[in-house]
Structures are given as C-alpha cells and as structure tokens.
Amino acid sequence: MVYKTNIRAPRGSELSCKGWTQEAAMRMLMNNLDPEVAENPDELVVYGGIGKAARDWESYEKLIATLKELENDETMIVQSGKPVAVFRTHENAPRVLIANSNLVPGWANWDHFYELEERNLMMYGQMTAGSWIYIGAQGILQGTYLSFVEAGKKKFGTADLRGKWILTGGMGGMSGAQPLAGKMAGAVILVVEVDRARIERKINEGYCDYLVETVDEAVQLVNKLTAAKEPASIGLVGNCADINRELLNRGLIPDFVTDQTSAHDPINGYIPNGMTLEEALQLRKTDVKTYERRAKETMAEHVRTMLEFQQAGAETFDYGNNIRAYAKEMGVENAFDFPGFVPAYIRPLFCEGKGPFRWAALSGDPEDIYKTDALAKEMFAEDTALVNWIDMAQKMVKWQGLPARICWLGYGDRHRFALRVNEMVANGELKAPIVFGRDHLDSGSVASPNRETEGMQDGSDAVSDWPLLNALVNTAGGASWVSIHHGGGVGMGYSQHAGQVLVADGTKLAAEKINRVLISDPGMGVVRHADAGYDIAVRTAKEKGINMPMLKG
Amino acid sequence: MVYKTNIRAPRGSELSCKGWTQEAAMRMLMNNLDPEVAENPDELVVYGGIGKAARDWESYEKLIATLKELENDETMIVQSGKPVAVFRTHENAPRVLIANSNLVPGWANWDHFYELEERNLMMYGQMTAGSWIYIGAQGILQGTYLSFVEAGKKKFGTADLRGKWILTGGMGGMSGAQPLAGKMAGAVILVVEVDRARIERKINEGYCDYLVETVDEAVQLVNKLTAAKEPASIGLVGNCADINRELLNRGLIPDFVTDQTSAHDPINGYIPNGMTLEEALQLRKTDVKTYERRAKETMAEHVRTMLEFQQAGAETFDYGNNIRAYAKEMGVENAFDFPGFVPAYIRPLFCEGKGPFRWAALSGDPEDIYKTDALAKEMFAEDTALVNWIDMAQKMVKWQGLPARICWLGYGDRHRFALRVNEMVANGELKAPIVFGRDHLDSGSVASPNRETEGMQDGSDAVSDWPLLNALVNTAGGASWVSIHHGGGVGMGYSQHAGQVLVADGTKLAAEKINRVLISDPGMGVVRHADAGYDIAVRTAKEKGINMPMLKG
Ligand SMILES: NC(=O)c1ccc[n+]([C@@H]2O[C@H](COP(=O)([O-])OP(=O)(O)OC[C@H]3O[C@@H](n4cnc5c(N)ncnc54)[C@H](O)[C@@H]3O)[C@@H](O)[C@H]2O)c1
Ligand SMILES: NC(=O)c1ccc[n+]([C@@H]2O[C@H](COP(=O)([O-])OP(=O)(O)OC[C@H]3O[C@@H](n4cnc5c(N)ncnc54)[C@H](O)[C@@H]3O)[C@@H](O)[C@H]2O)c1
The missing domain is CATH 3.40.50.10730 (Urocanase like domains)
Structure with a gap:
C-alpha cells in the first residue's frame, strides 16, 4: 500500500492525549514519519534501509488512536509496529512497551524475517525507527x-x-x-x-x-x-x-x-x-x-x-x-x-556510561532547544568538546521535524541535566515538555558482536542478557516507553538491543522517574563494562558509588 | 567447585529480609536448591540437565546476601545467575530482574554457550531453574x-x-x-x-x-x-x-x-x-x-x-x-x-490463557496448601478435571521442599483466586504469604517453534516479540521477580521465554499487583493466540473484554 503522507507532529502545549507521556509518544511517532525526518515516509520507512515506525498504515492509525485514548494508568503493547493490546498498569509504569523484529535465534535470519514480513507479521524496527526517537x-x-x-x-x-x-x-x-x-x-x-x-x-x-x-x-x-x-x-x-x-x-x-x-x-x-x-x-x-x-x-x-x-x-x-x-x-x-569503530574509539566512553543521549522539544520551538543548549554549556563548561559541539551544531545542524539536540552525556550527568530541564518545564522557561531518549547504540543497551560489543576483553561479546536487563530495569523505573529490538544496524541475527524514552513534563512524578531511569540506564552501561573488567568502568562504578554486589578489583 | 550442600529455605512468618518480596525470592531460590527439590544441588543444578539456580557458589552467597539487604524500593539485577547490580526503583516495581542464557542469535548455539560457561560468564537457566519457581x-x-x-x-x-x-x-x-x-x-x-x-x-x-x-x-x-x-x-x-x-x-x-x-x-x-x-x-x-x-x-x-x-x-x-x-x-x-504435544493437545488451553499456574506456601506448612486446595475446589467446583486433579494430587504428590500446588488456571481465574488467597494471608487464615508463579511454558510467555509455538496457524512460530513483551508488561505491572531466558527445554537457539513470580503477602499493595500482573500475564497469552487468529482466543478476548485495538473477526 502506498499512502501519500505529510505527517507532522502537533506542536505547542495543547494536549490531544490524556497525558504528556502519551502525547510525547504520539508526537515522536509522528515525528519519525515527518518527511523532514524520514527517509521514505510513504513506506513508513524512517531510516536504515527498511527501518519502520509502524507495521502498516492501519497499525499507524490505530497506534495514534490508541495513544489518544490511553489512560495514565494504562500501557499499550506494540508487537513489531502493531498495537496488539492495552493493559492496566500504574502511573509509574511505561505507557508503551515495544518489541520489534525479535526472532527465536534458530530462525533469526533475513529469509525467515522476509517471509514473516510478507505475511505482515513483522516489521524491521532498526534502532530508533521502531522505537520513535529518531531525530534525523x-x-x-x-x-x-x-x-x-x-x-x-x-x-x-x-x-x-x-x-x-x-x-x-x-x-x-x-x-x-x-x-x-x-x-x-x-x-x-x-x-x-x-x-x-x-x-x-x-x-x-x-x-x-x-x-x-x-x-x-x-x-x-x-x-x-x-x-x-x-x-x-x-x-x-x-x-x-x-x-x-x-x-x-x-x-x-x-x-x-x-x-x-x-x-x-x-x-x-x-x-x-x-x-x-x-x-x-x-x-x-x-x-x-x-x-x-x-x-x-x-x-x-x-x-x-x-x-x-x-x-x-x-x-x-x-x-x-x-x-x-x-x-x-x-x-x-x-x-x-x-x-570496528567501537573497540577502536568509542568503548572508553561507554565505560563511563557515555553515549548518544538526546532530547527533543515538544513545543516545536527551536528556542526551547537553545535554552537547553545554554544550560548544557553552563553545566558542563569544563567539557570543551561538548561546548564546541553545541556551538557547531547550532551553526550547522538544520532542524528536521521537532527541534532536538544530541550530546554524549554519561552516568551522573544525564539525570542531573534532565532534572534541571524538568524544572525549566515546570517554571515555564520552556514552552512545553522535553523528551529525553537515546540510540540503542549506547553504553549498556546493546549486544552486537560485530559492532558495539566487538572484542570485549572478557569475551562476552554475544551475551545479550545485558540489553534485556537494560529494558527490564528501565521498565521497572518507569521510562515513558521502552523497546527491545533485534537486528538493527547490523542486520538479522547479529544484535539485540533496547531503547528507552522519558518525558520531562515538569511534574514531580517526572523528576522521580528521571532520578531512577536516567541513573539505571547509563548505570547498566557502566556495570556491563565493569563486569567485563574494563578499568575505566570499574573506576567509574566505584567513584560514583554504583552498587555492584560482586565487583572486584 | 563442589560444595556439599544442604540448603533448606527458612519456614514460617519471620522475616530475614526487609520485605516479603525479597524474602520470597530468597526462600524460593533456596528452595530450588533444596536436595528434596533439586536434581544435583552440589552443582547448583535444579533440573533439565544443567538448569541452574545461580551461576556459582560465590554468586549464590551474594544473591542471598543482597536479597537480605535489598530495600523495598530497590531492584537487584541478575545476569545469568550472578547479581551484577542493584538500582533504585520503587515499591510497585519488581525486586529482582533476571536474564539467563541469552545470546545474540548468530552466536546462540551450544558451542558458544559452553565457551562462555567455561569462562564463567554464563549459566543455563532452563525455565524455572534460573527463575526460582521450580517446585519439583x-x-x-x-x-x-x-x-x-x-x-x-x-x-x-x-x-x-x-x-x-x-x-x-x-x-x-x-x-x-x-x-x-x-x-x-x-x-x-x-x-x-x-x-x-x-x-x-x-x-x-x-x-x-x-x-x-x-x-x-x-x-x-x-x-x-x-x-x-x-x-x-x-x-x-x-x-x-x-x-x-x-x-x-x-x-x-x-x-x-x-x-x-x-x-x-x-x-x-x-x-x-x-x-x-x-x-x-x-x-x-x-x-x-x-x-x-x-x-x-x-x-x-x-x-x-x-x-x-x-x-x-x-x-x-x-x-x-x-x-x-x-x-x-x-x-x-x-x-x-x-x-509436538502443544499443537496436538495443549494449544486450545493456551487460547484461554490456561497454563501451569502454581503457588507455594512460604510458611512451609502443608496446611496452608490444603486450605488453598479447598478454596480452589470451592471457586472452580464446576471444573471436574481440576477438582479431580487436586484430590489425586493430595493423595499422590509428595511434598518436595516448600509445599506447593499446581493448577492450570486461565485468564480471569488466576487473579480472582490469588486475590482470595491474599485475603486469607491478610486475615491470618494462612500462616505466611503465598508465592504465585508459573512455568515459562505458558500461554503467552514463550516462543519455541519446535514446542509451544509449533505450527501456529498464522506461521508466527518464531516471533519472539511475544515473550519479551510478556516480560516487559509483567515488569511494568509490578511482578515480584521477572526473568527472560533463552534455550530452556529445547536447547540453545530454539526458544526464548519469560517468567514471573508474584508474592501475596496480604497487603493492599499485593492485591493491586495481583490485579495487574495476573491479568496481563495470562492476558498476553490470549492476545498472542487471538492475534494469530485462533477462534477460541478471539472469543475469549471478546467475552472477557481484553482491549486489543486491532482485533478482527
Ligand atoms: N555508527 C553506526 O554504527 C551506525 C549508525 C547508523 C547506521 N549505521 C549503519 O550504516 C549503514 C547505512 O545506514 P543508512 O541509514 O545510511 O542507510 P541508507 O540505506 O539510508 O543509506 C545507505 C546508502 O548507501 C548507498 N549504497 C548502497 N550500496 C552502495 C554501494 N555499493 N556503493 C555506494 N553507495 C551505496 C545507498 O544508495 C544509500 O544511500 C547501515 O548498515 C546502518 O546500520 C551504522
Ligand atoms: N512438557 C515439556 O515440554 C517439557 C517439560 C519439562 C521438560 N521437558 C524436556 O524433557 C527433557 C527431560 O527433562 P528432565 O528434566 O527430565 O531432564 P533430566 O536430564 O533430569 O532427565 C532426563 C533423563 O533421561 C535419561 N536419558 C538420557 N538419554 C537417554 C536414553 N538415550 N535412553 C534412556 N534414557 C535416557 C537420563 O538418564 C535422565 O534421567 C528435557 O529435554 C526437557 O527440556 C519438556
């Protein structure tokens, strides 16, 4: 089916859902399919070849409709881009739980995936496509x-x-x-x-x-x-x-x-x-x-x-x-x-829980992002690379869809920053809530032996307990939506990974969730690398007081 | 390492942990290794060849120690039988999150598993061995x-x-x-x-x-x-x-x-x-x-x-x-x-959310189970197979470890029954809290193309989004502990599945959790089969009012 789309997320501070969490999920799903953002919105493709935001157009419509009706103590269940159920949970639980493209290992190959896709039983979620936090x-x-x-x-x-x-x-x-x-x-x-x-x-x-x-x-x-x-x-x-x-x-x-x-x-x-x-x-x-x-x-x-x-x-x-x-x-x-680039250049950053942290302004107003830029430059003034990045990004990055910013913040900094932003939402400095998320390619959220976990020093490259635990702990902590994907950037059979997104709507409840999820999420990254024996991670865990019952060294 | 064991879970109503949820996890872990229960406790093996409850004896000791210290707003993270971290969550979140034996599909074979086991990076969790709800x-x-x-x-x-x-x-x-x-x-x-x-x-x-x-x-x-x-x-x-x-x-x-x-x-x-x-x-x-x-x-x-x-x-x-x-x-x-036996005989039961539901008495007193038996016979008197089963079980089943009962209850009945039991704990009819759990082989918690999901009528046998969503929704709802496993009864590469256990300690909070988790858990089973087009499941979903946004027919 081809569907000529011109999807654009609503802007501003007016709600069309029953809460900001649902509203955020709805806007970010729509934003993923905004022609400014998506590679091929007519096919629901966001990026990465066939990485989609919803299984088909009927699913897309139902996702939106379900989000609009979803109560603040309900959770929508999404199976490979299709809303399959709604269950009652509670206000500290995620509003959306997503699993995309997951296959039993013995069947986890492209042939079987395409067979299932042809029967419309599955879609390819990539990383942030099917989990609604791609920002172009x-x-x-x-x-x-x-x-x-x-x-x-x-x-x-x-x-x-x-x-x-x-x-x-x-x-x-x-x-x-x-x-x-x-x-x-x-x-x-x-x-x-x-x-x-x-x-x-x-x-x-x-x-x-x-x-x-x-x-x-x-x-x-x-x-x-x-x-x-x-x-x-x-x-x-x-x-x-x-x-x-x-x-x-x-x-x-x-x-x-x-x-x-x-x-x-x-x-x-x-x-x-x-x-x-x-x-x-x-x-x-x-x-x-x-x-x-x-x-x-x-x-x-x-x-x-x-x-x-x-x-x-x-x-x-x-x-x-x-x-x-x-x-x-x-x-x-x-x-x-x-x-691979991870063992060569990125892993030391992962050991400190650093990774592609990002946020988007639901107001749609670039001013909101500029204010968060200023805050980041103030809070992390000693980090010259970060300050330079923000300066360059302001000059060179064109907005695509909802204005957004990415910054590689690590354990300790993510929640501190988000708490300040949450206050800015509360006191009206920002025009609408801010959505915090990250790529699945992050410190503690992916097992991918040819990429993020290539050549781990203890040989644990293929252990995918870690991303699954990441998804579980972020669900437990109350992230706004949580996803588990298979495949992603390296293709069928080669990776498992998890995503989480958290809305700062200025409430005390949001602050509590930030204080849990933006600690446990990068925390799992430090823990995963400390458990594998990386010095930087062991040091980080000790210095920051992460509770690891069996940490040695 | 061989460790001569004689582990026996504490009985009675005295706590050695900071709450009944932690206490239950501790007792059920110990119970899994009780020589009356476990096949080979000296090797930490509970059942199914090499299905273990903890990675090694050091991990076992730390699991127990961590559970004893764990606060009512904390969650212990267990990676293949080893306690790797504790994060702060909240009272409606699980106290323990477990992932056992999960491997990126391309590496999900016995050779690689044994390589990792040899380096002590992994253990085999089977289904209820590594998730602490095996009852012999x-x-x-x-x-x-x-x-x-x-x-x-x-x-x-x-x-x-x-x-x-x-x-x-x-x-x-x-x-x-x-x-x-x-x-x-x-x-x-x-x-x-x-x-x-x-x-x-x-x-x-x-x-x-x-x-x-x-x-x-x-x-x-x-x-x-x-x-x-x-x-x-x-x-x-x-x-x-x-x-x-x-x-x-x-x-x-x-x-x-x-x-x-x-x-x-x-x-x-x-x-x-x-x-x-x-x-x-x-x-x-x-x-x-x-x-x-x-x-x-x-x-x-x-x-x-x-x-x-x-x-x-x-x-x-x-x-x-x-x-x-x-x-x-x-x-x-x-x-x-x-x-396989599932398509041949069991699937129609799965379509109603029925599966191997079970409970154990933390008091250690068989009388507590006999009282729950009586309740089940009273509540489900019209189900003659169930009544017969309980009668036969009372005569023929020897207790192993903590007294326990299993009954194939389905959607609608599990939470109703557990709520009544929770009241009996509250009013002192039962001597201590009751733990409710199930096998991973259940209606909505497993993808296993050669067993539980063999020959699904829509061809979705290998889609493992479902068990992952099951784990996520049970985590969101506040199960006491939740697990995601790979392998289990059919071996490496052939299945992914999830478990959940929920403690009824007589509190209002427990009742709330029962009302969420014992609805969503069998609910996912009905949904999974209804989505695949099974008439019985579609009918069950409609009759019981399960919210499935895209249910047809
Ligand atoms: N940092 C990372 O690890 C990371 C991040 C994102 C994407 N990726 C990976 O990078 C790849 C590209 O992602 P994308 O989103 O840009 O995909 P894409 O499909 O949007 O773009 C790939 C481009 O490559 C071009 N191309 C294909 N074959 C070519 C060839 N033989 N010669 C020249 N050009 C060719 C295509 O025309 C297309 O424009 C993916 O495999 C993705 O998973 C890696
Ligand atoms: N309903 C189910 O689907 C279900 C439930 C539980 C277990 N299982 C499966 O059943 C199998 C057995 O589980 P278990 O816990 O009893 O394992 P187990 O290892 O405790 O017992 C298996 C028994 O088989 C015996 N055995 C092995 N090879 C044999 C042979 N060639 N001839 C005769 N005996 C032989 C062993 O000596 C052993 O006693 C496993 O594969 C398990 O996954 C299936």
Whole structure:
C-alpha cells in the first residue's frame, strides 16, 4: 500500500492525549514519519534501509488512536509496529512497551524475517525507527563527528583534521551525516554514493558541499582542498567497490577509510556493482537471489579494497554496517583485520556510561532547544568538546521535524541535566515538555558482536542478557516507553538491543522517574563494562558509588 | 567447585529480609536448591540437565546476601545467575530482574554457550531453574497428566486410559513425572531410563511402582496389568533407541508413544547407545565431539523407532525435548511427521490463557496448601478435571521442599483466586504469604517453534516479540521477580521465554499487583493466540473484554 503522507507532529502545549507521556509518544511517532525526518515516509520507512515506525498504515492509525485514548494508568503493547493490546498498569509504569523484529535465534535470519514480513507479521524496527526517537541526521552527526575526532587523535595525536582526507561510502539516512561530520572535524571528506539523488538531497540540506560525477573531478578537488587545509565535503556518484579500486589503482591512499553503505542488508540495502542503480533496483524485484549474491560479492570486493588501503597505511575502520561479516562469508578470510569503530574509539566512553543521549522539544520551538543548549554549556563548561559541539551544531545542524539536540552525556550527568530541564518545564522557561531518549547504540543497551560489543576483553561479546536487563530495569523505573529490538544496524541475527524514552513534563512524578531511569540506564552501561573488567568502568562504578554486589578489583 | 550442600529455605512468618518480596525470592531460590527439590544441588543444578539456580557458589552467597539487604524500593539485577547490580526503583516495581542464557542469535548455539560457561560468564537457566519457581516433580506432573488425558481423548474419545499402555523415555527431573502421571490417567506406563539410580529414586519417592531390567520382564508386566486394567508404572533400565527397536522387532505396539529424555542437550543430556552409562559419562569427558555425534546418531535411531510406532498405529507425540530437530539434522527427513504435544493437545488451553499456574506456601506448612486446595475446589467446583486433579494430587504428590500446588488456571481465574488467597494471608487464615508463579511454558510467555509455538496457524512460530513483551508488561505491572531466558527445554537457539513470580503477602499493595500482573500475564497469552487468529482466543478476548485495538473477526 502506498499512502501519500505529510505527517507532522502537533506542536505547542495543547494536549490531544490524556497525558504528556502519551502525547510525547504520539508526537515522536509522528515525528519519525515527518518527511523532514524520514527517509521514505510513504513506506513508513524512517531510516536504515527498511527501518519502520509502524507495521502498516492501519497499525499507524490505530497506534495514534490508541495513544489518544490511553489512560495514565494504562500501557499499550506494540508487537513489531502493531498495537496488539492495552493493559492496566500504574502511573509509574511505561505507557508503551515495544518489541520489534525479535526472532527465536534458530530462525533469526533475513529469509525467515522476509517471509514473516510478507505475511505482515513483522516489521524491521532498526534502532530508533521502531522505537520513535529518531531525530534525523543530527542523531548520528555527533557520533560520527566524535568517531572521526577520536580516529584523528589515535592516528595523528590531534583532533584537528585539517589537511587530512577521509574516504567513505553512503549518503543515506544515517550515513548522510558523514559529509558534515567530516567537515566539522576539519577534514576533506569524499563520500561515494551510488544514488545521485541522495547526494543532491544532502547538498540541499547543507550537509554536503560538492557533487561530482568522476574520480578525476573528485581527486582534483580533494588535492586542492587538502592542500589549502580547507574543511569540505564531496559526494561522488558511484559504487564504492569500483571507486575504491580505481583510487587504489591510482595509488591514492586516504588518511582515513571507512564505509557506511547499508551493507547490513544485502537484499534491500546494499547495491551491487557492475550494473546501474536502476538495473539493480530492477534485479532486486525480478531475481532477489541473484541480487543477494551479487550484493555480497560486491561487499567482498569493497572490503578487499579497504584492507588494501589499510595495508597502505590508511586508518581503516568498520563503521557499524556489518560489511566485514558478509565479506567473510564470501571468502575474504581476513575481513576482520580492520577493527570496528567501537573497540577502536568509542568503548572508553561507554565505560563511563557515555553515549548518544538526546532530547527533543515538544513545543516545536527551536528556542526551547537553545535554552537547553545554554544550560548544557553552563553545566558542563569544563567539557570543551561538548561546548564546541553545541556551538557547531547550532551553526550547522538544520532542524528536521521537532527541534532536538544530541550530546554524549554519561552516568551522573544525564539525570542531573534532565532534572534541571524538568524544572525549566515546570517554571515555564520552556514552552512545553522535553523528551529525553537515546540510540540503542549506547553504553549498556546493546549486544552486537560485530559492532558495539566487538572484542570485549572478557569475551562476552554475544551475551545479550545485558540489553534485556537494560529494558527490564528501565521498565521497572518507569521510562515513558521502552523497546527491545533485534537486528538493527547490523542486520538479522547479529544484535539485540533496547531503547528507552522519558518525558520531562515538569511534574514531580517526572523528576522521580528521571532520578531512577536516567541513573539505571547509563548505570547498566557502566556495570556491563565493569563486569567485563574494563578499568575505566570499574573506576567509574566505584567513584560514583554504583552498587555492584560482586565487583572486584 | 563442589560444595556439599544442604540448603533448606527458612519456614514460617519471620522475616530475614526487609520485605516479603525479597524474602520470597530468597526462600524460593533456596528452595530450588533444596536436595528434596533439586536434581544435583552440589552443582547448583535444579533440573533439565544443567538448569541452574545461580551461576556459582560465590554468586549464590551474594544473591542471598543482597536479597537480605535489598530495600523495598530497590531492584537487584541478575545476569545469568550472578547479581551484577542493584538500582533504585520503587515499591510497585519488581525486586529482582533476571536474564539467563541469552545470546545474540548468530552466536546462540551450544558451542558458544559452553565457551562462555567455561569462562564463567554464563549459566543455563532452563525455565524455572534460573527463575526460582521450580517446585519439583509436581510442577510437571499436572501438565504431563493433562497431556496424557488429552491424548487419550483424541485417540479413544475418553479420558479414561485404563487398559491402555504408554511407552516413553526418561525418569529425570521433569521426565520423572511421567510414571505417576500415566498412572493417574489410568494407564500402564513403561518408562525406559538408562540410569538405574533414577528409577530407584522415583520408586523411593512413590512416583514409580516397578523396576525391571529386561524387555521380557517389562512385556510380561505390561500384558498382565493392561489385561487387568490396573493403572501402574514400570521403569525399565535401558537405552530408548535399543529398547524401542526391540519392542518393534517383537511387534509390540503401544497405544501411546512419546519421549522425555534430555534430548535438548546432546552433550550433557542425552545418552548414546552402544555403550554403558558409565562408558558414556567417560566419553563425555574425554572426547566430547564424538560423544555429541554418537548422541545425535542415537536420537536419529530413537526417532526412527517412534515414526515406526506411529506408522503402526500408536498415538505418537514429541514431548518437548526437541528430539525431532536433532534427528532431522542427522538425516531423518520425516522426523517432524509426528506432532509436538502443544499443537496436538495443549494449544486450545493456551487460547484461554490456561497454563501451569502454581503457588507455594512460604510458611512451609502443608496446611496452608490444603486450605488453598479447598478454596480452589470451592471457586472452580464446576471444573471436574481440576477438582479431580487436586484430590489425586493430595493423595499422590509428595511434598518436595516448600509445599506447593499446581493448577492450570486461565485468564480471569488466576487473579480472582490469588486475590482470595491474599485475603486469607491478610486475615491470618494462612500462616505466611503465598508465592504465585508459573512455568515459562505458558500461554503467552514463550516462543519455541519446535514446542509451544509449533505450527501456529498464522506461521508466527518464531516471533519472539511475544515473550519479551510478556516480560516487559509483567515488569511494568509490578511482578515480584521477572526473568527472560533463552534455550530452556529445547536447547540453545530454539526458544526464548519469560517468567514471573508474584508474592501475596496480604497487603493492599499485593492485591493491586495481583490485579495487574495476573491479568496481563495470562492476558498476553490470549492476545498472542487471538492475534494469530485462533477462534477460541478471539472469543475469549471478546467475552472477557481484553482491549486489543486491532482485533478482527
Ligand atoms: N555508527 C553506526 O554504527 C551506525 C549508525 C547508523 C547506521 N549505521 C549503519 O550504516 C549503514 C547505512 O545506514 P543508512 O541509514 O545510511 O542507510 P541508507 O540505506 O539510508 O543509506 C545507505 C546508502 O548507501 C548507498 N549504497 C548502497 N550500496 C552502495 C554501494 N555499493 N556503493 C555506494 N553507495 C551505496 C545507498 O544508495 C544509500 O544511500 C547501515 O548498515 C546502518 O546500520 C551504522
Ligand atoms: N512438557 C515439556 O515440554 C517439557 C517439560 C519439562 C521438560 N521437558 C524436556 O524433557 C527433557 C527431560 O527433562 P528432565 O528434566 O527430565 O531432564 P533430566 O536430564 O533430569 O532427565 C532426563 C533423563 O533421561 C535419561 N536419558 C538420557 N538419554 C537417554 C536414553 N538415550 N535412553 C534412556 N534414557 C535416557 C537420563 O538418564 C535422565 O534421567 C528435557 O529435554 C526437557 O527440556 C519438556
């Protein structure tokens, strides 16, 4: 079914539900499908290939209708994007509980998922798509910026990437953050993207500076801009496997190489080479098996080029799309020779409970976000990276849907900040409540052995007790809505993760929930890493007084 | 580590914790390891091969110590049997949240599990072992009795199995209920068990009548007893694959054939043929790969015999140990020609939210259970099967650990009954609080495509959103402890399931929780089956007024 949508969440302080929690869930669901935010709202797709906010349009309508009627002591149950039940709970319980795309492990593969999707029994929830806290490209922007900065520190001992260049792939929903993030970090960034329209979109959004059609043009630009130490972003129309090979043939070795094409999904994501984009889309429809094989073969070649860049000295990393696993499946034995970005750059932050914390203004008024920006800069003045980020974000990030901000805050800071914001809602400084959430890619909410939990020092990469406990404790604490997903960015079979969102509506009840959930949520991150033996996490747990009955060391 | 145990939960109305919920969790954990209850308490094994209550003895001690200190607004987090954290929640939240044996699907196999177990990062939780609500053989007795009765109704149109005979395998923790259950149903039941000591134990417990060593003796007894229409149980020492073959060779076809050896675990459960038990245990230690292969080969032969019995007219069913899957893996293409017991006999009950509901008396006094028995007989007087069950159970079930009762109550009845019991605790009729729980094998708490959700009519067998939502809604409602497990009775990769336990301590708060959790918990079962299109469930949802926003039909 195609449904021409033009969904836009209500703004302002008037309620259309029976409480702000329900209202927030309704607005954030709608916001996920706002054409400013969603990649393909007509298909209910928010981001990441097929990551959806609701199973189908009928489910969407019923979700909205049910939220409007939901009492403050009721909880709506959502199974893969469909509202299946409402049960009575209590005011300290979540208003919505969500499970998306979860399959018994023996059946947790794309084939079975698509079979179920075809029968309309399931949808793909990605991470924040099906859990209604996607905030557009900014969400990933801070994380991508941070990864580039950390990669720079590691490779060159400095966060200043001027005069350096980055090669990557993909300019879609999440990957579309790369050009701007690379530029923010000071680098020249060349993004290979097979779909011209995606580059054009990013240029229109101000996220990308140049569009080029040939390797020659691209190389000329890169040379000129790096020589001038001028930060800039370039979109090159082409297939990564081919372009990378051509660059290698010419002996051009970037300082940094990564990739964020939608390789997690070899059927509806990644585009094979040796054919035009249109031919590929056609093949996907007519012969999906051949499509899948060709896509995986292209990934194998793509990864081989990345390995060669690494050999030649480029700082090379996997950027969370699971491309190494598929390449390995296709015979590239040493695919995992380059690391994932988490063990390489992000895990030390996770050990302090830091991760992609974010908030959105239900008023719809950017002023509300600017006020929270000011508060963050005041409260965390000593954190220069954070202050810089907010300054840059204010200049460079375009609002998409409800105004929102992302900041990597850790254990101890999240709840302190949210409590202050809750006061600002209470005393009218802000025009309407604020919604606090985070990506499922967070410190204590995901098990994903090829990404967030790759190479854990105790070998516990695949233990998914942790994200499940995260969901349970956030439910117990009274988050506004809680979700458990399978798949996400790395695809079927490769991850389990949990999300939570919490509304600060200025009430005392909200403050109590903040004091529980925004402690236990990042707390589980510190605990998970301390239990695995990471020094930083053990220290954090001890210094902050987290109660871990069996903590040693 | 071997730890000579003699654990026995405290009895009576004196608290050693700061509240009855914590006290209940502590007593039920201890009760799971009571030598009267547990299969192998020295190894912390409760039942089902390696199903444990705590990861190791240090974890056990810390679980107890933490429960003793836990406040009424705190929640202990248990990761695969180890207490990893305590967070502040609130009085309407669970006191304990548990996740056991959960693995990211791509790694959800026995090899990886054992690797993690060896590093002491994980334990196997089975269903009620790691979630502290195993009550010994009675738990399974009612279910097994019920299955035999329903099988009888299907095959012969009568629940009276006198003069019929049942052939099955296994007399361990759960399977040990078979001899008594078969006898209760009126049949002569022949149970093949490779371990003589297991049969002796069941004879000592009054669960089995005869032990025989040869097929000749067994056949003679069966013939005599069936002719006399005398209900009886016989344990025959031997390997199922061999004994079944010999019976086939002699042309002896039972009326019912099933099996409950621990086939879910080809390494630490099932015993291969062609060697003595001692040789098998030795081989397991010296050459685990060969052991595994030989075990699976034996399963294949075992299943072939079951298929031949079926061909010859026996009512044959899989009894939840996943033996068909391993046989199929070993080349028995038609292994799934005989059905699982759930689609065959149990699903119609699930559609009404019925399942293995149970309760235990924290007083330790059997009188408390007799009083609840009387209440159940009074409240459900029109349900003759239930009344009969209670009468038989009072006569035939020996107490193991804390006195307990199991009754398959459904949606609407569970909370009504528990509220009445809560009043009896309040007014002193009962000497101490009562703990209400259930198996993970319940109406709405499990996804297990080879067992509980085999052959769902909409094809949703493998969708594990459902058990996860069950855990979330029970957490939201304020169950005393909640658990999410992977594996369980069918082994790694084959199931995900959830448990909940709720304490009735006579308070108003307990009544409120009962009114939420004992509605939402069986409610999720009705919803799961109604969503799949089962008429009985759709009718139940409508008649009982369960709020299902998208229910059709
Ligand atoms: N930090 C992280 O770990 C993280 C965060 C978000 C997304 N991801 C992952 O990154 C990937 C991309 O996410 P997205 O939301 O941008 O997906 P998307 O589908 O919106 O965008 C992917 C883009 O890649 C392009 N593409 C596909 N194959 C190509 C090829 N061979 N050559 C060139 N271009 C090609 C597509 O045209 C598309 O524009 C996903 O796998 C996602 O899971 C990782
Ligand atoms: N209703 C259900 O679906 C349900 C309920 C409980 C248990 N189960 C399953 O039933 C199985 C048994 O559970 P359990 O707790 O009794 O396990 P257990 O390990 O305590 O007992 C199994 C018994 O089988 C015997 N055995 C193993 N291989 C044999 C062979 N080849 N021939 C003869 N005997 C053999 C063992 O000696 C042991 O006594 C498990 O797979 C469990 O998951 C199913």
